Amino acid sequence: MRGIQAARFVTVASLFIAPAGGLAAQEAATVEAAAKVVDLSTFPLMPGGVANGPRRLAGLNYAAPGDARGAFAFQKAALEEAGWSELPGGYQSDETCSGVFGKGGFKVSVATTPAGGKVDVSILNLGDVDPSKLPVPPDAKPLYAFPTAAAFLAQEAPAETVDALQALLTARGWEPYGEAGDVRFFKKNAVRLTARSTAAPAQGGATMIQLSSELMSADLPAPAKTLSTAYADATKALALDVDMTADDLAAFYRETLGKAGWKPTTEGPVKDGPRSFLIFRNDAKDLAYLEMRDVGDRLRATLTHRTAAEDAEIARRAEAAVSKRKADSKRQADMAAADRITFTVTVPEDARDVKYEAGGVEFKLPAGRGTAAAGSIRDELQEAGWKGDGAKPTPLGGAFVLTKKAGVVATIVYADAGFGDAAVAITAVGAEVERPAGPPPSGR
Numbered sequence: 001m002r003g004i005q006a007a008r009f010v011t012v013a014s015l016f017i018a019p020a021g022g023l024a025a026q027e028a029a030t031v032e033a034a035a036k037v038v039d040l041s042t043f044p045l046m047p048g049g050v051a052n053g054p055r056r057l058a059g060l061n062y063a064a065p066g067d068a069r070g071a072f073a074f075q076k077a078a079l080e081e082a083g084w085s086e087l088p089g090g091y092q093s094d095e096t097c098s099g100v101f102g103k104g105g106f107k108v109s110v111a112t113t114p115a116g117g118k119v120d121v122s123i124l125n126l127g128d129v130d131p132s133k134l135p136v137p138p139d140a141k142p143l144y145a146f147p148t149a150a151a152f153l154a155q156e157a158p159a160e161t162v163d164a165l166q167a168l169l170t171a172r173g174w175e176p177y178g179e180a181g182d183v184r185f186f187k188k189n190a191v192r193l194t195a196r197s198t199a200a201p202a203q204g205g206a207t208m209i210q211l212s213s214e215l216m217s218a219d220l221p222a223p224a225k226t227l228s229t230a231y232a233d234a235t236k237a238l239a240l241d242v243d244m245t246a247d248d249l250a251a252f253y254r255e256t257l258g259k260a261g262w263k264p265t266t267e268g269p270v271k272d273g274p275r276s277f278l279i280f281r282n283d284a285k286d287l288a289y290l291e292m293r294d295v296g297d298r299l300r301a302t303l304t305h306r307t308a309a310e311d312a313e314i315a316r317r318a319e320a321a322v323s324k325r326k327a328d329s330k331r332q333a334d335m336a337a338a339d340r341i342t343f344t345v346t347v348p349e350d351a352r353d354v355k356y357e358a359g360g361v362e363f364k365l366p367a368g369r370g371t372a373a374a375g376s377i378r379d380e381l382q383e384a385g386w387k388g389d390g391a392k393p394t395p396l397g398g399a400f401v402l403t404k405k406a407g408v409v410a411t412i413v414y415a416d417a418g419f420g421d422a423a424v425a426i427t428a429v430g431a432e433v434e435r436p437a438g439p440p441p442s443g444r
Contacts (some may be wrong), residue, residue, distance in 0.1 A: 028188035029106070029128045031057065031219050037106050038082065040123055041217075046074050049121070054310060056217040058190075059233055060123040063115065071112040071119040072097035084108065087147055100148055104128070106215075107147050124214065127191040131211040134193070135168035137161060140209055149212040153200055158182065161207045162197035169193070177222060178229030185231070190219045192231065218305035220288075221256045223249070227298055236305040244299055246276050246292045253278070253290055253303070262288055287311050341408050341431035343384065345377045352421075359432030362425035370422025371395060374414035377426065378402065381410060404431065 029037075040060040045051070049064035064071065069092060076086060079101045087107075090099030098111040105128040113120050132145035140152035140161075154161045162184060166176065174186035174193060186193040193213050200208035220238040222229050227241040242249060250269045262280040269276040269292065280288040285308035292301040306314070347354055351363040351373075365373055375393050378400040382388050386402040397415035404410070408430035416422035426433055 028191035031190045058125045058215040058217040063118045066119045068097045068112045127213045127215040129213045137164040152209040153206045158197045238303045240301045360427040361433045364421040370414045370416030
């Protein structure tokens, strides 16, 4: 536990130690522009590495055999080969290693930590925005400025400061994108900005503004006014509570996503009980899935993104699961068939209307022949190892029950009134009657 806590501290510390410089400030990147620089969904893993969940553009988490130093060296070599440079301020020890790499204004953080005999690797694309160059209230003075974060001291109270900050950011094209406690989120293209405004300790009542950014794996827009907004990059899903109808929210996304080349697959939301949904596709066959339902006095919605490759992988896994279930069912059936006992009975030569079905056999005989035929079959089965119930033959009809082992039972039922046809039927549980080799009885 201490190792995990230390790893978290060092990872955060590494983000705030690297001095600014060596990186060109850029406008907030789009998903397409970011993918051209580095796509972590295809970034090489260490030998034996297994990703923790679906891989995505902006983040990579996986476990692999190895140690913290060796894992960090592997990631560093892979990044440097792709043209990235490690920025000052990294940290390395046997317990944890962390560092930040830059290329063309983008920053990528790397952290490696031993866990359960393996090493956990975390790589995050922090985007291409220089937090120190974002607009802040006029009374805010720089406190520190690093490639991954910047802080300022303002004289107004935290509430007034964050409101002024939001006005400045929205004027620069940053869209409000939810909040949590004293943190407000903003989005521009595929970059999410985190802005925290708190009372600064030991600063004479000043307010500290902290700004940092991260790349999002999917550019999922939100309405300007929401009751709550929460984006999770691990699932590439945007959760919303809005004061809108399902049709109004669907119309918003038809227009907003439409400008980015997305097209709905149906004319309007599809109703499915208490929920409704709408699916969008783009030319790349990526999927955006909007699901909505009323919860009290609000509409709760989730917009989820999947690339065409992810969609195909989900379909492949579903197909594989179906194939596995079929294979398992066949294997179980084959095992049951292998364990199932088969046996033969000698049908009399003068039998008629012989029918082999449902694992048994039945036939007819001339009057007066049924009881003897049933007794003969019982004796035949007992000689083959079946155990009888000791029942005695009766003139007009009856039954013999024989067992082979637990759960395997053969029953011989006969009826012979002395006139008309006599009838004999052999049925089985846990076994089945086979037609004997050779020519059929002549009476058939």
